[in-house]
Structures are given as C-alpha cells and as structure tokens.
Amino acid sequence: MRVKTKRILFVYSMLVFLFFYIPMIVLMIFSFNDSKLGTVWTGFTFDWYFKLIHDEQIINALKNSIIVTMITTLIASILGTLAALAIHRYKFFGKQVVNFLFYIPVVIPDIVVGVALLAIYGWLHVTLGVPTVIPGHVVITTSYVMLVVVARLYGFDSSLEEAAKDLGANSWQTFWKVTFPLIFPGVLAGALMAFTISLDEFVxxxxNTGPGSGTLPVLIYSMVRKGVSPEINALSTIMIFFIVIMVLVVGKRMTQTKK
Known part of the structure; x- marks a missing residue:
C-alpha cells in the first residue's frame, strides 16, 4: 500500500513539475528560433539575442524594472524586518490593528492599490514616471517580508541575546552580531520574495507610469496586441538563467548559515 502511494505521489509530483516548467523550456527553445512566429520552428539562430542588445525600447523598460525592483526590495526589506521585530517583541496600544493592517496588502487586489495611488497622484498633481511606481510596490511587498521574518523570529532563541548582553554587548552590537545573523535567512527569503513580486508586478x-517610463511587464502587455517579439523570448531566457543562478547562490548561503 505504501509503495503504491509513493508511486502515485511521485507521478503526481512529476506532472506538477512538468506543468510548471514545460512552458519555460518551450520559451527558451523558441528564443533560438529563426522565425518571428512563436509556433513555427524554421532554424537555429542567435540573432534575437544580438537584436535584443540594440533594442532601446526593451532595454529601457528592463532598466526601469530593475531600478524599481532594487529600490523596492531594499525599502521593503528594511521596513518589513523592523515591523516584524516590533510586532513580535513588543506590546503596544493598537498592536492587533497594526498587525491586521500588514495583512491587508497580501489579500487586497493590486488594481485597488494601483487606482488608489493614481487618484492620489492626480489630486497632488504629481507627474507619473518611474518613481511613482515604487510606493505601490513597497506597499504590497513589505507585508510579505514582514510575514516571512516573523515566521523566522518564532524559532529565535532570545537567550542568545541575553548572553551577549551579559558579556558586555550593547543593544546595537547585540542586534548586528547576534540577532541579525540568526534572522538573516528569513530576511533574505523575504527580500527574494519582494524582488520577484516587484519585478513581475504589472497592474x-x-x-502609475508615464510615457517612456513603463516597466518590462507593461511593455510586454503592449506588445501582445501586435505579437510578442522573439527578443522577449531571448530576454526571458536570460532572466531565467539569472534567477536560477541567484536562487542557487542564495540557497547555498542559507545552507551555510544554518550550519
């Protein structure tokens, strides 16, 4: 019975992985396709990668996405970590309300945040551009960082901090020498989640972007009407390899931290 159950679970797991990864594999294969049509294979070529380098529209959109994503990840990681420490360790008036407010961005539709920000920018007469995208991304990603770090703090041994203080360390030294290294895997996982959400966010x-300041998802959406260029397949392939390398490096770092 157990052997049969294991086989069923193995087959089910393989089907799930195939469902997830076959589309990405097909995309990577067609990034080397000599044809502009995404469904017809006519030959092998690297032309789309060379054309990608000289496509200013895609490169500018990618730069905008990277700028927004990096700033969002940095701010969300700091705010989310501080919020997690405050909520987990301290008792204060309105703590439950504050904790509830951090859960709202996780469940609220992105379109609500996008329209609300657009209304605020219109009321304040703010010119839309790359900077106007960042606040919305920070709002939705900070909550994810906070939740991940809080989960990490539940397994934290506070006696290590007490031992550090007994040995003469002040609060600042205790945080950087003891607390932060121990919660770092949670902070790193939250930062990766914020990075992924911000890079992928479209609505x-x-x-909240103006002319010439669109991010990569916005550009791809605008290209869908006329047909997505194979250059996007080439860019997606490069990004997949970059993310795989980043995940492997981070996973190795987290494993070393646990040891």
Missing part, C-alpha cells in the same frame, strides 16, 4: 505599474 500598479500600468496605472
């Missing part, structure tokens, strides 16, 4: 960017 908020669509409502």
């Amino acid at each position: 908020i960017a669509f409502f």
Whole structure:
C-alpha cells in the first residue's frame, strides 16, 4: 500500500513539475528560433539575442524594472524586518490593528492599490514616471517580508541575546552580531520574495507610469496586441538563467548559515 502511494505521489509530483516548467523550456527553445512566429520552428539562430542588445525600447523598460525592483526590495526589506521585530517583541496600544493592517496588502487586489495611488497622484498633481511606481510596490511587498521574518523570529532563541548582553554587548552590537545573523535567512527569503513580486508586478505599474517610463511587464502587455517579439523570448531566457543562478547562490548561503 505504501509503495503504491509513493508511486502515485511521485507521478503526481512529476506532472506538477512538468506543468510548471514545460512552458519555460518551450520559451527558451523558441528564443533560438529563426522565425518571428512563436509556433513555427524554421532554424537555429542567435540573432534575437544580438537584436535584443540594440533594442532601446526593451532595454529601457528592463532598466526601469530593475531600478524599481532594487529600490523596492531594499525599502521593503528594511521596513518589513523592523515591523516584524516590533510586532513580535513588543506590546503596544493598537498592536492587533497594526498587525491586521500588514495583512491587508497580501489579500487586497493590486488594481485597488494601483487606482488608489493614481487618484492620489492626480489630486497632488504629481507627474507619473518611474518613481511613482515604487510606493505601490513597497506597499504590497513589505507585508510579505514582514510575514516571512516573523515566521523566522518564532524559532529565535532570545537567550542568545541575553548572553551577549551579559558579556558586555550593547543593544546595537547585540542586534548586528547576534540577532541579525540568526534572522538573516528569513530576511533574505523575504527580500527574494519582494524582488520577484516587484519585478513581475504589472497592474500598479500600468496605472502609475508615464510615457517612456513603463516597466518590462507593461511593455510586454503592449506588445501582445501586435505579437510578442522573439527578443522577449531571448530576454526571458536570460532572466531565467539569472534567477536560477541567484536562487542557487542564495540557497547555498542559507545552507551555510544554518550550519
């Protein structure tokens, strides 16, 4: 019975992995396709990678996405970590309300945040551009960082901090020498989640970017009407390899931290 159950679970797991990864493999294969048609294979070529380098529209959109993503990840990681420490360790008036407010961005539709920000920018007469996208991304990603770090703090041994203080360390030294290294895997996992969400986010960017300041998801959406260029397949392939390398490096770092 157990052997049969294991086989069923193995087959089910393989089907799930195939469902997830076959589309990406097909995309990577067609990034080397000599044809502009995404469904017809006519030959092998690297031309789309060379054309990608000289496509200013895609490169500018990618730069905008990277700028927004890096700033969002940095701010969300700091705010999310500080919020997690405050909520987990301290008792204060309105703590439950504050904790509840951090859960709202996780469940609220992105379109609500995007439209709300657009209304605020219109009321304040703010010119839309790359900077106007960042607040919305920070709002939705900070909550994810906070939740991940809080989960990490539940397994934290506070006696290590007490031991550090007994040995003469002040609060600042205790945090950087003891607390932060121990919660770092949670902070890193939250930062990766914020990075992924911000890089992939479309709705908020669509409502809050101005002409010439669109992010990569917004550009791809605008290209869908006329047909996505194979250059996008080439860019997606490069990004997949970059993310795989980043995940492997981070995973190795987290494993070393646990040891």
